[in-house]
Amino acid sequence: MAKRVFKVWRGDTQGGEFKQFDIEVDPGMVVLDVLHRIQAQQANDLALRWNCKAGKCGSCSMEINGKPRLACMTRMNSFGDDEAITCQPLKTFPVMKDLVTDVSWNYEQNKRIPKFKPKPRDADGTYRMYQEDVDRVQEFRKCIECYLCQDVCHVLRDRDKPAQRAKAGETTKGSFVGPRFMIRLASLEMHPLDTDDRIPEIRKEFGSGMCNITRCCTEVCPEHIGITDNGIIPLKERVVDRYFDPVAIVGRKLFGIRKRTKTRAEEASEGKPASGAAGETKGPDPR
Amino acid sequence: MLDVSEIQTITHDVLVIGAGGAGLRAAIACSAHKLKTGVLSKSLLGKAHTVMAEGGMAAAMGNVDSRDNWKVHFRDTMRGGKFLNVWRMAELHARQAPDRVRELEEWGAVFDRTKEGLISQRNFGGHRYPRLAHVGDRTGLELIRSLQDHGVHQGIDFHMECTALELLKDGDRISGVLAYRRETGRFIVFRCKAVILATGGGGKAWPVTSNSWEYTGDGVAMAYEAGAELMDLEFTQFHPTGMVWPLSVRGILVTEGVRGDGGILKNNKGERFMFNYISERFAPETAATVEEAQRWLEGDKNARRPPELLTRDEVARAITAEVKAGRGSPHGGVFLDIASRRPAEFIRRKLPSMYHQFKELAEVDITKEPMEVGPTLHYFMGGIRVDADTQETTVPGLFACGECAAGMHGANRLGGNSLSDLIVFGKLAGDGAKQYVDKLAAEPVPTDDQITSAIRRATEILNRETGANPYLLHEKLQATMSKGVGIVRKKDELEVALEELQALKAEAATMKAPGASQYNPGWHEALSMRSLLVTSEAVTRAALIREESRGAHTRLDHPGESAEWVKYNVIIKKGSDGTMEVEKRAKPEGPADLVAIANAKIEDLESGKVGADVK
Numbered sequence: 054m055a056k057r058v059f060k061v062w063r064g065d066t067q068g069g070e071f072k073q074f075d076i077e078v079d080p081g082m083v084v085l086d087v088l089h090r091i092q093a094q095q096a097n098d099l100a101l102r103w104n105c106k107a108g109k110c111g112s113c114s115m116e117i118n119g120k121p122r123l124a125c126m127t128r129m130n131s132f133g134d135d136e137a138i139t140c141q142p143l144k145t146f147p148v149m150k151d152l153v154t155d156v157s158w159n160y161e162q163n164k165r166i167p168k169f170k171p172k173p174r175d176a177d178g179t180y181r182m183y184q185e186d187v188d189r190v191q192e193f194r195k196c197i198e199c200y201l202c203q204d205v206c207h208v209l210r211d212r213d214k215p216a217q218r219a220k221a222g223e224t225t226k227g228s229f230v231g232p233r234f235m236i237r238l239a240s241l242e243m244h245p246l247d248t249d250d251r252i253p254e255i256r257k258e259f260g261s262g263m264c265n266i267t268r269c270c271t272e273v274c275p276e277h278i279g280i281t282d283n284g285i286i287p288l289k290e291r292v293v294d295r296y297f298d299p300v301a302i303v304g305r306k307l308f309g310i311r312k313r314t315k316t317r318a319e320e321a322s323e324g325k326p327a328s329g330a331a332g333e334t335k336g337p338d339p340r
Numbered sequence: 341m342l343d344v345s346e347i348q349t350i351t352h353d354v355l356v357i358g359a360g361g362a363g364l365r366a367a368i369a370c371s372a373h374k375l376k377t378g379v380l381s382k383s384l385l386g387k388a389h390t391v392m393a394e395g396g397m398a399a400a401m402g403n404v405d406s407r408d409n410w411k412v413h414f415r416d417t418m419r420g421g422k423f424l425n426v427w428r429m430a431e432l433h434a435r436q437a438p439d440r441v442r443e444l445e446e447w448g449a450v451f452d453r454t455k456e457g458l459i460s461q462r463n464f465g466g467h468r469y470p471r472l473a474h475v476g477d478r479t480g481l482e483l484i485r486s487l488q489d490h491g492v493h494q495g496i497d498f499h500m501e502c503t504a505l506e507l508l509k510d511g512d513r514i515s516g517v518l519a520y521r522r523e524t525g526r527f528i529v530f531r532c533k534a535v536i537l538a539t540g541g542g543g544k545a546w547p548v549t550s551n552s553w554e555y556t557g558d559g560v561a562m563a564y565e566a567g568a569e570l571m572d573l574e575f576t577q578f579h580p581t582g583m584v585w586p587l588s589v590r591g592i593l594v595t596e597g598v599r600g601d602g603g604i605l606k607n608n609k610g611e612r613f614m615f616n617y618i619s620e621r622f623a624p625e626t627a628a629t630v631e632e633a634q635r636w637l638e639g640d641k642n643a644r645r646p647p648e649l650l651t652r653d654e655v656a657r658a659i660t661a662e663v664k665a666g667r668g669s670p671h672g673g674v675f676l677d678i679a680s681r682r683p684a685e686f687i688r689r690k691l692p693s694m695y696h697q698f699k700e701l702a703e704v705d706i707t708k709e710p711m712e713v714g715p716t717l718h719y720f721m722g723g724i725r726v727d728a729d730t731q732e733t734t735v736p737g738l739f740a741c742g743e744c745a746a747g748m749h750g751a752n753r754l755g756g757n758s759l760s761d762l763i764v765f766g767k768l769a770g771d772g773a774k775q776y777v778d779k780l781a782a783e784p785v786p787t788d789d790q791i792t793s794a795i796r797r798a799t800e801i802l803n804r805e806t807g808a809n810p811y812l813l814h815e816k817l818q819a820t821m822s823k824g825v826g827i828v829r830k831k832d833e834l835e836v837a838l839e840e841l842q843a844l845k846a847e848a849a850t851m852k853a854p855g856a857s858q859y860n861p862g863w864h865e866a867l868s869m870r871s872l873l874v875t876s877e878a879v880t881r882a883a884l885i886r887e888e889s890r891g892a893h894t895r896l897d898h899p900g901e902s903a904e905w906v907k908y909n910v911i912i913k914k915g916s917d918g919t920m921e922v923e924k925r926a927k928p929e930g931p932a933d934l935v936a937i938a939n940a941k942i943e944d945l946e947s948g949k950v951g952a953d954v955k
Contacts, residue, residue, distance in 0.1 A: 065858070079587065079588065080586060080587075081585070081586020081587055081588050081589070081702075082586070082588045083588060083589075083701070086588040092811070092861060092862075093809075093811035093812070093815075094811075097809065097810070097811065097853060097854050097855065097860075097861070097862030097865075098853070098854060098855030098856075098860040098861060098862045098863070099861065100859040100860070100861060101861070102383070102384070103552075103553065104383055104387045104388075104389070104391070104552040104553065104554065105387075105389075105391065105392045105552055106552065106589070106592065107392065107589070107592045107593075107697055107701070108693075108696065108697065108700065109391055109392050109478070109480075109481065109693065110383075110386075110387045110391045110392070110552075111387070112383065112384065112387050126700050126701070128700070128701070149523050149859055150523075150858060150859040151859070153859055155523075156384065157500075160384075160385060160492075160498075160500075163489070163492060164492050164493075168448075168489065168490065168493045169447060169448035169489070169490070171445070171446050171448075178442075179442070179458055179459075180442075180445050181456070181457035181458065182450070182453055182457055183453060183457045184452065184453040187450050187453060190450050191450055191452075191475060191476075194450055194475070194481075194482060194485065195478065195481075197391075197481065198386055237489075241448075244448065244450070246445075247448075
């Protein structure tokens with residue numbers, strides 16, 4: 054048992070400040086345990102999110118001593134004995150109260166991504182995929198949606214601030230969707246069963262070009278997903294192949310080999326029939 | 341006086357409460373039936389408890405061992421449940437699980453594969469063959485994300501961080517739900533024709549639990565208050581392997597997949613003690629020696645399964661007995677060893693989140709050292725009584741599925757049967773709600789009285805000047821349940837627990853949450869205490885009346901299964917005077933063909949001597 058100093062940001066949409074708590078800490082505790090003790094003993098109404106307490110749900114994201122972390126996976130013995138611990142809400146997202154932020158913008162981005170469009174089943178009613186072909190997609194699907202990568206992304210945090218702008222009622226159309234949703238797009242784009250062509254939208258609607266590969270997102274990922282190298286860079290390469298590969302350009306010009314370069318929204322605005330509407334249901338009836 | 345017309349009202353055909361696997365699957369079924377569907381979730385979408393499920397979902401697809409089929413799965417489920425399962429539910433589940441799992445692939449799920457490119461299946465406790473479709477040890481995440489990503493394109497309205505408080509009725513029918521938003525603390529009236537409860541269990545009544553804060557028995561309590569019957573709540577599953585150290589992570593789950601993939605249990609003398617705890621029922625199908633268990637691990641199809649893969653109730657009791665006899669590990673558990681059984685690379689690939697969890701939280705490298713584990717409250721087999729085919733409760737318009745519904749698992753649930761339960765019965769609940777809504781003559785209407793009194797009950801916690809601290813009250817409740825209604829139970833201890841619960845109820849009537857209603861966890865804690873108290877009382881009363889030891893319910897004063905009690909369910913209902921009524925009610929007998937399958941010797945079932953005529 055030892056007394057530790059916690060400085061916890063308390064406030065709401067109107068602003069706030071750090072409040073100090075002196076609190077007993079037991080061996081083996083993580084930051085979330087200490088925050089719960091503060092909540093039970095000193096500040097019943099301290100707002101924070103948590104669920105699984107085992108790094109599996111991605112709810113307790115916050116900035117601890119300035120770094121985006123999961124509070125449930127941050128052990129107290131990772132700090133110096135006398136070090137004060139500061140906890141503050143994710144900066145990229147608008148504050149709701151105390152350590153809780155409004156992350157609804159992320160859910161809106163997810164909805165914009167056209168759904169999975171699987172090819173038909175084999176004749177025996179199953180799908181065949183080989184482990185080596187799904188390893189990469191499984192890596193992306195480890196994502197627990199903690200949004201630490203979104204929090205640390207320079208485009209979302211400092212440059213575009215779409216979550217803040219959306220809260221203020223502005224449109225954020227065309228803004229970068231952030232590393233989390235690049236990874237989601239990559240998990241669809243590289244899925245062996247997916248038949249949808251997603252490249253024009255990845256470039257023009259989801260903003261793949263906005264990422265300048267500083268790899269900050271990869272560094273903070275608690276699931277150790279190779280967000281930049283395994284996900285975003287390959288997507289950028291696919292975009293480059295589609296739009297700027299000289300062989301493909303020649304192929305288009307001379308032989309009329311066409312792969313889609315316009316988004317479905319662009320096709321629709323030009324009055325052409327869209328090449329497979331986004332989000333359209335395919336496959337057997339979900340019942 | 342409160343003006344009800346000023347409260348936000350949202351109308352759906354069907355409102356699903358809970359956004360775990362069962363709730364999402366039910367909502368998808370409702371929207372496929374063109375019903376206007378809403379989902380309430382206490383947390384953000386994708387964070388529900390399903391996300392923590394690790395090992396896999398059981399479905400007799402026979403991809404790894406072609407001898408498997410629904411009848412063997414059904415037989416395993418009944419035997420694991422000690423024959424107290426609702427026959428029809430165990431049958432529906434075993435028959436439909438494979439289709440439900442394959443359907444997830446169509447929605448984007450990416451399970452681990454066999455060499456042939458099919459969905460791989462792993463061994464688990466109580467399952468005769470490798471049966472669990474899985475993704476490493478994060479299968480729950482895969483399930484919830486697949487349903488979530490599919491669901492957001494189905495026209496379902498998701499109300500995140502929105503908590504249901506009370507069910508509203510029109511006469512005896514469901515007419516809506518009163519809920520509040522966490523962010524603003526504002527109340528919302530949901531008007532709907534049917535409600536599907538998918539709220540999970542109530543593990544938070546115990547201090548050592550794998551359950552998250554959401555698991556406060558809300559559905560069970562709301563259904564009870566609305567007049568629905570509850571069933572078999574005495575059966576609370578203690579998962580044999582939770583973390584025991586450090587104290588702050590005590591209870592966090594260690595997947596049964598560790599044992600399924602070869603892990604063994606040892607006491608502090610280094611003995612593989614499970615061989616001393618093989619019950620008569622399972623002896624013919626369990627390895628008798630270490631040597632035979634070793635051959636099974638190496639893939640010998642004639643070797644029987646190791647005793648570490650007995651059902652959870654049996655393993656949890658064995659661990660408790662070892663610790664009690666002084667043969668436990670330093671922190672009061674036993675040792676779970678996979679390090680000496682499998683190469684480090686295999687462990688990191690098949691059990692990545694276990695590796696991660698122990699490394700980060702306990703500073704233990706499970707590829708080098710054994711884990712310390714002990715029982716943790718994990719799951720409610722009992723819950724709201726439902727019709728097997730439609731999942732309708734005894735209240736018209738009220739449906740329940742997943743963990744909050746009773747019957748599927750009897751006295752003990754097999755690992756892996758929960759995720760499949762969610763998707764099988766989630767869908768059936770959606771189908772059931774559709775049938776109900778179609779037949780409904782007039783739209784049910786909630787009355788202003790119910791709404792205002794429900795709001796008053798919720799806000800008086802904030803408005804009181806002083807009162808009991810809800811967090812400390814919750815700790816007291818956990819101490820009571822741990823002491824009196826734990827893994828082994830006795831009449832006098834249960835009676836003491838019941839007395840303490842009455843005192844806690846009185847104290848809870850004076851709870852005070854400081855602060856305003858906006859995102860105030862103290863208030864939320866106080867509100868969920870109401871559900872926890874109802875649920876705890878129901879568990880305790882049911883445990884007191886069932887005078888036998890069966891599955892997860894162990895009575896020291898009534899050892900062994902009784903031939904009499906297998907014929908009865910324990911039904912709980914709110915009496916007309918407001919007190920809790922407990923009834924020992926005869927359990928309907930199973931159809932002869934299913935009874936024959938469940939009781940058959942495995943050889944007879946597989947040779948077709950029994951059950952061949954059941955298609």
